[in-house]
Amino acid sequence: MKIGILQTGHAPEKMLDDMGDYPGFFEQLLAGNDFTYETYAVVDGIFPEGARSCDGWIITGSRHGAYEEHAWIPPLEDLIRQIYAEGVPLVGVCFGHQIIAQALGGHVEKFSGGWSVGATRYTGEAGSKTLNAWHQDQVTMLPPGARVLASSPFCQYAALAYGDHVYTIQPHPEYGARAIEILLETRAPGVVPAYLIEDATQRLETPTTELDEAARIAAVLKGTPA
Template sequence: MHIGILQTGHAPDALIESTGDFGVLFQKLLANQGLTFTVYSVVDMEFPDGPEAADGWLITGSKHGAYEDHPFIPPLEDLIRAIYAADRPLVGICFGHQIIAQALGGKVEKFDSGWAVGRQVYDWQGQPVTLNAWHQDQIVAKPDDATVCATNEFCEYAALIYGKKAFTVQAHPEFDSTFIDLLATHRGPGVVPDVQLAAVKDGLDKPNDNALLAARIGQFFRERSIA
């Protein structure tokens, strides 16, 4: 099964050199899921010809806001709606989670309670799931088609499932401890409060559920289900 990765931003240069850009991170995360990949740098206006260019699609994270005025956002929203109408499985992570919701009738805002960074525990249909997060924006109104499958006190719509069409997650299963540590060092100071950056460092040696999410993403692409 061939997956088109729609890359909507770039990691800081220092991270690209050591861990790879966002598209590479997802290829590493999903390396055992029997998938092949093509990366389209949509943030640089590199778009596929249409939904049929891949069997399924994944939209990455980004430093940009879904509600901001960037040249790539309107055509990306058009492509999201085309993928949805064409019934190709669609996965979105962080910004991808948000832009899919926005394109399908939801609302995204900069959250007035601040940032979620580092290890976050979510109630995933009654089970605790721990993932790294890095966001201030979040979905504040979900599309009618979306059902909540994960939540916590900070992020009400932490993961959404749109029937058999789309599966989206606010957190970052592609961020391992090395990447989140480097991100806190290179993109955190002056942006994220120091106390939260210190908490990121304190949580680096603790376990997460990245492998579980990789399996669920792979299952959704193959079976249109995360059950």
Template sequence: MKIGILIAGHSPENLRPEHGEYDVFFQNLLAGQGFTFQTWFAVDGELPDDVHAADGWLISGSRHGAYEDLPFIPPLEDFIRAVYAAAVPLVGICFGHQIIAQALGGKVEKSDKGWMVGRQVYNFEGEAVALNAWHQDQVVELPKDAKVIAYNDTCPYAALGYGHKAFTVQAHPEFSNGFLGKLAESRGRGVVPDPLIDIAIENTEKPTDSAILARRIGAFFKQKEPQS
């Protein structure tokens, strides 16, 4: 099964030599599940010609806001709506979670709850799941088809399901603790309040449940469309 990765933002330049671009993160996250991958850099205006160029689509995170007036966003939203209409499985992570919601009629804005960085624990349909996060923006109004799958006290729409068509997550299951710690030091200082950065770095000593999300994303991509 071929997964098309749509990169909505480049990884930090100073960390790229060691960690690579974000498509590598997702290939590592989903390794061993029988997928092949092809990458398009949507942030640079690169999009597939056909929604069937892959068997499933994954939209990455980004330093940009889904609501920003940037040239790559309207074409990406059009592609999202076309993928959704064609019922090709679609997964969104962080910015991907937000832009899918926005493209389908929801609303995204900077949360009045502020930054969420580092290890966060979410309620995934009754299961406590710890994942690394890095965001200030949140989905604040749901599209009509969206169902809340995960939440916590500061992120009420932490994961959304759209039937067999889409599955999106606000956190970053693809971020290892090692990468998160380096990101916090190199990009967080001066942007995110220092106490939050300090806690995020301290929490890199604790495990996350990224493997749970890897299996869940893999299962979503492989599910069969319900018969009408």
């Protein structure tokens, strides 16, 4: 089964040196599912021919905002709508979660409540999960037909489903402790409040449920209802 990774950002240099770029994180997260992968760096203007170019799709995280004026965002939204209309499995993470919501009629904004950083607990219809968060932007208005699958006190719409074949999540199941540590060192200073940096640093070794989340993502990509 061929999975297309729609890459919407690049990892910071230190992360690239230590761990590689974002598509590799998802390949590692989903290891053992007999998937093959093709990456399309949409952030650099590289797009697939259409929704049927792959059997399923993943949209990565990004440092960009879904509401920002970049030349690659409108065609990505068009592709999302095409994938959705044609019933091809689609998973979005962080920015991917946000851009799918925006493309399908929801609203994304820089959240007035600030940042969510590090290990965070979410609850919903599938029980509780603890995953690493890294975001200030979030979905603040649902698209028509979206179902809320998980929330936290900070993030009301933390996991969403659209129909049977689209699943999106705000936190990062592909981020382990080392990824968060690098972001705290490279992207947080001067942007994320110091007390949140300190708190997230103290929680780096908090156990997370990324394996459960990987199983859910893989199941959606294989055609199990979201």
